Amino acid sequence: MITRAYRHSLNGSHLAPGQPLMEVSDVSLRFGGITALAGVGFTVTQGHIHAVIGPNGAGKSSLLNCISGLYRPQEGQVTLYTKNGPAELVGMRPHRIARLGVARSFQNIELFRHLTVLENLMLGRHVHMRHRLLASLAWFGPARREEIAHRVLVEEVIDLLQIQSVRHQPVGSLAYGFQKRVELGRALCMQPALLLLDEPMAGMNTEEKEDMARFVLDVHELAGVTVVLIEHDMNVVMDISDRVSVLDFGELIADGTPAEVSANPDVVRAYLGEELSA
Numbered sequence: 001m002i003t004r005a006y007r008h009s010l011n012g013s014h015l016a017p018g019q020p021l022m023e024v025s026d027v028s029l030r031f032g033g034i035t036a037l038a039g040v041g042f043t044v045t046q047g048h049i050h051a052v053i054g055p056n057g058a059g060k061s062s063l064l065n066c067i068s069g070l071y072r073p074q075e076g077q078v079t080l081y082t083k084n085g086p087a088e089l090v091g092m093r094p095h096r097i098a099r100l101g102v103a104r105s106f107q108n109i110e111l112f113r114h115l116t117v118l119e120n121l122m123l124g125r126h127v128h129m130r131h132r133l134l135a136s137l138a139w140f141g142p143a144r145r146e147e148i149a150h151r152v153l154v155e156e157v158i159d160l161l162q163i164q165s166v167r168h169q170p171v172g173s174l175a176y177g178f179q180k181r182v183e184l185g186r187a188l189c190m191q192p193a194l195l196l197l198d199e200p201m202a203g204m205n206t207e208e209k210e211d212m213a214r215f216v217l218d219v220h221e222l223a224g225v226t227v228v229l230i231e232h233d234m235n236v237v238m239d240i241s242d243r244v245s246v247l248d249f250g251e252l253i254a255d256g257t258p259a260e261v262s263a264n265p266d267v268v269r270a271y272l273g274e275e276l277s278a
């Protein structure tokens with residue numbers, strides 16, 4: 001169970017639900033002749049699950065990369081409303097953006113396969129650690145007290161994601177569904193204000209997808225984390241999102257509630273096709 005301590009130290013907790021947490025404006029990103037994003041703009045509201053959908057190659061992952069600092073768009077702004085005021089993320093390095101409270105998971109799992117679940121999750125705490133990471137992993141000297149505080153929080157995340165049974169196993173030995181859960185866990189251990197999830201349910205069977213959707217909802221409800229979710233499964237998107245932005249060939253073609261977006265003829269034409277019009 002996520003405790004009050006977790007919630008109160010959240011970076012986004014200074015904002016009331018309904019206030020803007022992040023504004024993406026006029027973001028354009030090109031790779032040589034390829035336009036990955038063309039003037040994309042939308043607002044992510046505090047307390048929302050905000051889905052980003054679109055066909056393969058539409059620019060969804062590129063958009064997350066622009067937010068988390070891995071890509072630098074040629075044009076546009078990404079403004080995060082932190083407790084110290086608005087921060088411009090474009091041009092900032094990824095670790096600084098992480099420190100401001102933006103955590104992410106990757107489309108292809110990026111965990112340390114030879115380290116255990118617990119060790120991978122502790123690495124998610126590094127943005128909050130004052131003592132050197134290696135010292136704290138090895139339980140040395142002055143880092144020990146700090147380590148214990150971090151361990152309490154990590155154990156909460158382990159409970160929430162129901163991965164107690166595998167906590168001492170190397171991540172590489174786990175089933176795919178568990179690895180995806182650990183990726184979510186590592187991001188969650190950062191106590192983010194904004195959680196960016198790039199297809200957390202990709203490659204899962206229906207049961208695993210339902211579990212993952214439940215975890216995302218729990219994280220959102222219990223920990224109060226705002227989520228930007230890239231997902232291909234329309235049933236999941238329509239079920240759990242408050243707001244949906246639709247990309248097609250790098251352009252934002254729709255932005256609204258799930259009901260508005262699924263009734264938008266451009267969206268039906270570009271992406272949903274027979275699935276929703278049937």
Ligand SMILES: Nc1ncnc2c1ncn2[C@@H]1O[C@H](COP(=O)(O)OP(=O)(O)OP(=O)(O)O)[C@@H](O)[C@H]1O
Binds near residue numbers: 031034055057061062
């Ligand atoms: N590092 C890169 N170098 C060159 N082109 C890139 C790079 N990253 C993305 N692209 C191009 O940008 C476009 C958008 O890709 P992106 O991965 O953002 O799409 P996506 O919506 O996440 O697709 P998918 O649903 O397949 O994950 C594609 O044409 C892709 O080839």
Ligand SMILES: [Mg+2]
Binds near residue numbers: 060062107
């Ligand atoms: Mg992608």
